[in-house]
Amino acid sequence: MKQLQGRIxxxxxxxxxxxxxxxxFECRARGIFRKEGLTPLVGDVVTVLGDVESMTGTVDAVEPRKNVLIRPPVANVTQMAVVVSTSNPAPNLYLLDKLIASAEYAQIQPLICWNKTDLDEGSVYIEIYEKAGFDTLRLSAETGWNISQLRKKLKDQVTVFAGNSGVGKSSLLNQVLEKESFETGAVSGRVDRGRHTTRHSELAALPGGGYIIDTPGFGTLDFSLLNPQDCAALFREFAPFIDGCQFRDCSHTVEKGCCVLEALREGKISQQRHESYCRLVQEIREAKPWK
Ligand SMILES: Nc1nc2c(ncn2[C@@H]2O[C@H](COP(=O)(O)OP(=O)(O)OP(=O)(O)O)[C@@H](O)[C@H]2O)c(=O)[nH]1
Ligand SMILES: [Mg+2]
Ligand SMILES: [Zn+2]
Structure with missing residues (x-):
């Protein structure tokens, strides 16, 4: 038996x-984990006691986690590639903004990947996000355009791919890996069937270092720990104006004299991003009327 370090x-x-x-290595978890209420997660850095002949062993220890995502259940993610297609399906900007907010909330670096630029350039949308200061890529999984740029961004990171069904997450990952590792499917009919082509989460090792995680497209996120007053911090381009806001309890949605609203009027904050912000605040208020 041999002691090894690895990643689930x-x-x-x-x-x-x-x-x-x-x-x-194919491993069982040590029984003691169950007693301690610890379930090893995909993404965990672990110590394995393994038999090199049979390539089987036990997970003996789990390193402390840097973070844990609930959906998908993955540990130690460093980057979230938020995938959105410029066309077919048309971009869902509220979902995009919520995914970005959830990445900010988990302190994971967002990388916005605009896919299907072969169908539509999508510049009007893309510029909003570039201006807001996000790392943004224009891609096409169909033609392979800018895939080398994407590979550079993924190197040595643990990147989770998120975005609604049909935007091309699995297709992009297959391009990155230069093989058909992930199942892809046609856009039409998905919603009717009520299921996604991708159904479970799995890390794939990148040849140059780092891991990527395909996830089933998702449209809802868990913001149950979030309060309305925490939302503004999740919209990074608001930061310089929040500090200047003279009202301590300002919601930055309707208040006269609010610096965020002033920046919105001056075009320093995009209308569309601020709308998403207001909608998110509203959604959380409705879910938690006591706040
Ligand atoms: N024209 C064009 N089509 C694309 C592109 N990328 C993906 N597609 C097509 O879009 C469809 C959906 O792609 P998938 O990769 O399965 O999408 P997904 O995001 O993994 O979807 P789920 O697994 O359901 O969440 C497939 O028919 C792809 O061939 C692209 O860059 N351009
Ligand atoms: Mg998929
Ligand atoms: Zn304000």
Whole structure:
């Protein structure tokens, strides 16, 4: 038996698949974890006691986690690639803004990936996000345009790919890996069937270092820990104006003399981003009327 460091890439039916310098080990978790109420997660950095002949072993220890995402359940994510298509389906900017906010909330770097630029350039939308200061890529999984740029951004990061169904997350990942690792599917009919082409979360190792995670497209996020007054901090381009706002309890939605609203009028903050902000505040207020 040999002690090895590795990363859990997949968990299925009580087995954990751990990527190590000596290859992939199929492991069981040590019984003690269950007693302690600890479930190893995809993304965990672990110590394995492994048998190199059979490539099987046990997960013996889990390193402290830097963060944990609930949906998908993944640990130690460093970057969220928020994928949005310029066309087919048309961009859902509220979902995009919510995904960005959830990345900011989890202190994960957002990377906005505009896919399907072969169908539509999408410049009107893209410029909003560039101006707001986000790392933004124009891509096409169909033609392979800018995939090398995407590879550079993914190097040595643990990147989760998020975005609604049909935007091309799996297609982009297949391009990055230069093989058909992930199942893709046609856009039409998905909603009717009520299911996604991608159904579980799994880390894939990148040849140059780093991991990527495909996720089933999702349209809802867990903001249950978030209060309305925390939302403004999740819209990074508001920051310089929030500090200047003279009202301590300003919601930055309707108040006269609000610096954020002033910046909005002057075009320093985009109308569309501020609308998403107001909608998110409203959504959280409705979910938590006591706040
Ligand atoms: N024209 C064009 N079509 C694309 C592009 N990328 C993906 N597609 C197509 O869009 C459809 C959906 O792609 P998927 O990669 O399965 O989308 P997904 O985001 O993984 O979807 P879920 O797994 O359901 O969340 C497929 O038919 C792809 O061929 C692109 O850049 N341009
Ligand atoms: Mg997919
Ligand atoms: Zn204000």
């Amino acid at each position: 890439t997949k968990g299925i039916g009580g087995f954990y698949y751990v990527d190590t310098a000596e290859g992939m």
